[in-house]
Amino acid sequence: MPRKVPGRPITGFAMVALVVTHAPHSVQGRSVSIGVTGDVNFHPNLTSYPPEYPWGDLRPTLLGFDLLLINHESTAANLPDPTPNNYKYEDPMNYTAALLAAANVNLTGQANNHQFDFWGEGMNRTIGVLSSLPAWQQQGGLFGASENPSPSYSDPVVFRLNDGDDDGDGGSSASIDVAVFSLVAQLCHKDPDTGEDVLDSCTCGMCC
C-alpha cells in the first residue's frame, strides 16, 4: 500500500527558518519584481557541471528579478545517521552555495519538512555551507533569537531595496522594504491508532 509521503497530515510544529543568500539588486525605476518559486533541491551529480547548468535557459529570467525567493527543500549535508523518514534530501554539500549564487537566489526558505533529515547537525552544516555565500544571513525564530524572547520575537527577514539614486546630486532616493516570514507546519504527527510519535523530520531530536 502506498505510503503517504513525503507529505503528512499537518499536525506538527510551526517555525521560521530563512536563509538570505545573496544581495538583492537595486530597484530600477520605481518598481520591484519579486520572483517566488516552488521546491528546489539539487542532484548530487551536479558537481560535474558548471554552477549555471541547473538553471538552464531560465537563468536570465531568474537573474532579472530584484528579489528571488526559493523554497530549499533539502539540506547540504550527508551524514551517516539520518532521521528515519526514508527521505533524505542531501544537496551536493559545498557546491550548493555556488549553485544558488549562479541564479542570484536572495533567500532560501528553510522551513520545511526536510531540514532535519540529518538531525540538527545536518541543519548546522547546511547553514555552514550557505554562509560561504558573499552575502548571507540566517533568520529564524518564531519566538525570537535569544533565551529570553524579546517583544520582537516575530522579526522576519527584511530586505531594503533602494532605487540607486545615490549619486550625490541632491535628489532623494526611494526605498522599499520587503519582509519575508517562513512557516512550516508539517514535521511530525502522532499516529492516531497508537498515539506514538511518527517522524517526518524530527526537530532537534524531539518530536510531538
Add this chain to the structure above:
Amino acid sequence: MPPRQCYAPNATAAGLWYLDRPLYPDESGAVAVAVGVVAAYRLAHPIDIIVVNVHAGPNFEWAPAADREAFLRSLSDAGADLVWGTSSHHLQRMERRVLPPASTMRGGDGGGESDGAPPRRRSDDDDAVAGGGRPIIFGLGDLLFRFRPGVDEPETCEEGMAPCEQFRPALSFVYEFIFDLPMTAPATPATPTTPKTPAGGAAVGAAPAAARTTGAALTGIRAHPTAHGALQVQPAAGKDRAWLVRTFRRLSEPFGFSMREDTAEDGSRGLWVVPC
C-alpha cells in the same frame, strides 16, 4: 504556550524556535499565534511588502483541505501582501483574497471573495492587478527536483491519488510579482525595524537619506512556466506550457484569478495572472 528552541543563536544565525502544538486541527491556538505574528508585525512596522512563505502542501490533491485554506487565508487577512505556499510538488491554485468584512484575524470563513470588505491598506485600493485583493499561492510545483515525486518513485504517491502522473510534478510556474512604488514622501530618517545588510549588498540595508514609501501597489503578476529534469530546469513550451495554463485556469478561476497571454512593457510576450 512556551516555545522550544532547536539551536541557539550565534553571530550569523538567529536561532530556530518552534511551537510543539498542532496547527491542524488548531486545538491549541497555534494558528492564532502564527497569524498573530504577521498581524502584529503589519500593524507595528512601516513595511511596504510582507511575504509569508508557508510549507503548506498537501501533496497530490487538487484542492487543499478546509483547514489549510483557513490558515493561508488568515495569513492574508492578517496583512500578508503575498502568501506563498509551497511543497505540494505540483501546481495548485492562486487565489485572490479580499478581506472579509468582519475580523481580520480569522480565516476560512469564505471563498476567495467577500463583497463589501473595506480595504484595510492603501494598496488594496491601488492594486489593479489583484482587483482589490491579495494573492495566495497554494502551490507552484517543483522548480528543480532530483526526481519527480509520486512518479519516479511511485511509493511516494499519496494513497488513493494514483496515478500521480496526472499531477505533472515536473512542471511548475515561477511567479514574478511586480510592485510599483508610490510617490515618495519628503525625506525622513529611515528606521527599518530589522534591516538586514548583507556584506557587499549596496542596495540593502538602512538608507539614511531615503524617502520612505507608504506602501507598494501590486501592478503585475507574470507567470514563467518551467519544466525540470533531474539535473536542470528549462522554460516549459508546447504541450507542457499549455497544460500549465489550462490547469491554472481550472484551479484558480473559481477563486478570482485567470491567466492570459499578453505583451510586457519591453515588448516581450508572456503569461500574466489577471483577476476574473
